[in-house]
Amino acid sequence: MRKMISTALVLATFMLIGLVNVPTTQILLRLTLKNSIKKLEEAIMRFVYVILFSAMIVMYSVGCAAPAVNTPTVNTSTETSANQSAASSPAESNIQEELIIKASYEKPLSLNNKNTILLDGLLDGEEYIEVIVNGEIFNFEQIELIWNESKSVIEEKETVKTIEKLANQTLVIKTSQPEGIPTEKIKWKSRTGKAYEYIIQESSLDDSDNSRTKFEIN
Numbered sequence: 573m574r575k576m577i578s579t580a581l582v583l584a585t586f587m588l589i590g591l592v593n594v595p596t597t598q599i600l601l602r603l604t605l606k607n608s609i610k611k612l613e614e615a616i617m618r619f620v621y622v623i624l625f626s627a628m629i630v631m632y633s634v635g636c637a638a639p640a641v642n643t644p645t646v647n648t649s650t651e652t653s654a655n656q657s658a659a660s661s662p663a664e665s666n667i668q669e670e671l672i673i674k675a676s677y678e679k680p681l682s683l684n685n686k687n688t689i690l691l692d693g694l695l696d697g698e699e700y701i702e703v704i705v706n707g708e709i710f711n712f713e714q715i716e717l718i719w720n721e722s723k724s725v726i727e728e729k730e731t732v733k734t735i736e737k738l739a740n741q742t743l744v745i746k747t748s749q750p751e752g753i754p755t756e757k758i759k760w761k762s763r764t765g766k767a768y769e770y771i772i773q774e775s776s777l778d779d780s781d782n783s784r785t786k787f788e789i790n
Contacts, residue, residue, distance in 0.1 A: 669707025669789040671760070673770055675749065676700050676783065682742040691733055693747020693772070694756045701745040701758075701772055707789055708739045709760040717771075719753050726753065749774045762789045 674680070680702045682688045693701070694716055714733040717726050735743075738760075747756070754773035761767050768787055 667707070669709075669762070671706070671709060671768070671787040671789055672704040673785045673787075674702040674704070674783060676702065680742075680744055683744055685742065687741060689735070689738075689741065689743040691743065691745045693745050694732065695748040695750065697746070697748025699746075699748050701747060701749075703743040703745070703758070705738045705741050705743070708737065708763055709789060710737050710763065712736075712738055712743070712760045713758065714745070715757050715759060717753075717755055717757055728757075732756070745772070747772060764790065766790055 677699055680700055682702060682704070683690060691714060712735040713731050715731050716729040718729045719725075720727045745758075749772055751774040754771050757769055757771040759767065759769040766789075768789075770785065770787075
């Protein structure tokens with residue numbers, strides 16, 4: 573603003589001088605205009621330099637900005653499901669797995685449960701072998717037995733039925749328990765691979781503890 577006022581005063585002075593000497597006034601006016609244009613050009617160049625310098629600073633700041641940190645997302649539903657599965661496993665929750673076998677003349681009540689498995693024995697009869705699994709067992713087999721006369725031993729003839737896995741289930745075999753040489757047995761394994769077996773033969777079928785056999789599964 574001060575420069576404009578000064579320029580105006582200079583021009584006014586030149587005009588007054590021009591009243592006396594017109595050629596001199598024209599020369600002074602030309603010189604003044606040239607100086608003003610030169611100063612304007614310098615001001616514009618300085619402004620352009622400031623803009624370019626500011627733009628360079630902004631670009632440098634953006635390029636050097638710290639990268640965003642990605643916070644990992646935890647799938648709580650998966651962890652909860654995995655924890656529930658681990659807690660439900662008898663082996664991991666220190667719950668003793670067991671298999672209980674009950675021999676009876678009476679039809680067991682467990683047959684009223686649709687999840688109970690019913691197998692036919694190798695002998696016709698109205699006796700029942702109830703196998704109650706608390707936990708998990710694997711490679712359950714129903715096997716036919718024969719008597720080897722030459723060796724005087726009972727041997728396995730063939731596998732009649734195989735069930736890959738039983739978990740917290742009940743299985744009932746309808747058969748007859750012979751008083752002499754047995755004709756069938758059942759075998760199974762624990763999750764660690766330990767083998768167990770039970771020979772189906774005559775035993776006490778009353779309400780005493782002799783009709784109940786318990787296996788702790790390890």
